[in-house]
Amino acid sequence: GAGVSQSPRYKVAKRGQDVALRCDPISGHVSLFWYQQALGQGPEFLTYFQNEAQLDKSGLPSDRFFAERPEGSVSTLKIQRTQQEDSAVYLCASSPLTPSVSETQYFGPGTRLLVL
Amino acid sequence: DAKTTQPTSMDCAEGRAANLPCNHSTISGNEYVYWYRQIHSQGPQYIIHGLKNNETNEMASLIITEDRKSSTLILPHATLRDTAVYYCIVDRGSTLGRLYFGRGTQLTVWP
Numbered sequence: 001g002a003g004v005s006q007s008p009r010y011k012v013a014k015r016g017q018d019v020a021l022r023c024d025p026i027s028g029h030v031s032l033f034w035y036q037q038a039l040g041q042g043p044e045f046l047t048y049f050q051n052e053a054q055l056d057k058s059g060l061p062s063d064r065f066f067a068e069r070p071e072g073s074v075s076t077l078k079i080q081r082t083q084q085e086d087s088a089v090y091l092c093a094s095s096p097l098t099p100s101v102s103e104t105q106y107f108g109p110g111t112r113l114l115v116l
Numbered sequence: 117d118a119k120t121t122q123p124t125s126m127d128c129a130e131g132r133a134a135n136l137p138c139n140h141s142t143i144s145g146n147e148y149v150y151w152y153r154q155i156h157s158q159g160p161q162y163i164i165h166g167l168k169n170n171e172t173n174e175m176a177s178l179i180i181t182e183d184r185k186s187s188t189l190i191l192p193h194a195t196l197r198d199t200a201v202y203y204c205i206v207d208r209g210s211t212l213g214r215l216y217f218g219r220g221t222q223l224t225v226w227p
Contacts, residue, residue: 004159031213040219042201042203042217042220043160043215043217045215045216048214056214091160095213104162105162105213105215107158107159107161108159109157109159110158110159
């Protein structure tokens with residue numbers, strides 16, 4: 001079946017520009033996560049949704065980062081006034097149920113953002 | 117959550133077993149050991165997880181020492197497609213799913 005998809009796969013933005021990154025989770029998955037992965041590093045947690053509720057946004061690096069999932073399916077990560085340090089791969093993951101030790105997270109291919 | 121220590125890189129001949137170590141000396145009794153891997157330009161992929169017993173699935177085996185301070189992921193017959201970064205993660209499942217990946221081990225399988 002279809003996995004997690006993300007769009008665009010690549011995005012080049014000029015410093016100061018706003019960007020929006022989209023995540024389509026696996027159909028029916030309750031949980032949705034966003035991670036940021038800098039070059040040469042492992043993914044770092046940004047935020048978590050359970051259905052449409054954003055239950056944890058403690059990983060968002062600044063108030064320029066905003067995420068939403070209004071209908072409990074597709075999610076958008078928005079970055080306002082992009083800066084060069086925002087350049088990274090943004091990964092989305094979903095899982096079928098609420099988080100537990102047995103729940104696998106299924107990751108999308110990521111969006112590679114380059115801010116010039 | 118407990119921290120993990122992994123070698124930066126390893127290599128392995130195709131067809132041989134790849135044994136990837138992970139130290140987690142501060143692991144607590146209710147924390148699980150997870151392994152994910154990330155092939156270049158793809159998102160991470162779940163491999164296996166365990167608490168204290170050894171586990172095996174179609175992808176790999178996980179061996180956890182009796183004191184649970186370390187573990188080894190075993191890919192029994194490595195192929196070129198197993199070249200990836202392998203992440204060992206310790207988690208107690210109560211952090212609303214957020215995973216702490218660290219830097220992982222770059223495994224290179226050579227022909």
